[in-house]
Amino acid sequence: MAESERAQQHRHCLKCGRAFTGDGRYCGDGCKEEKKRELNKEKRKLLAIWAAGVALMVIVIALML
Secondary structure: OOHHHOOOOOEEOOOOOOEEOOOOOOOOHHHHHHHHHHHHHHHHHHHHHHHHHHHHHHHHHHHHO
């Protein structure tokens, strides 16, 4: 394979999957901010599930006494 036929070194954006050159994990600030919002939403959902589980356990323990 000739040198000109080889693909240029690149990374893939963690949000959109687009190939880009340069540093970082995201192709731009838009993808970085959107991924941050998605992660925060997921964290809030997991916290709500965890809190509901703890509340349920407290209720069950209180009913057993």
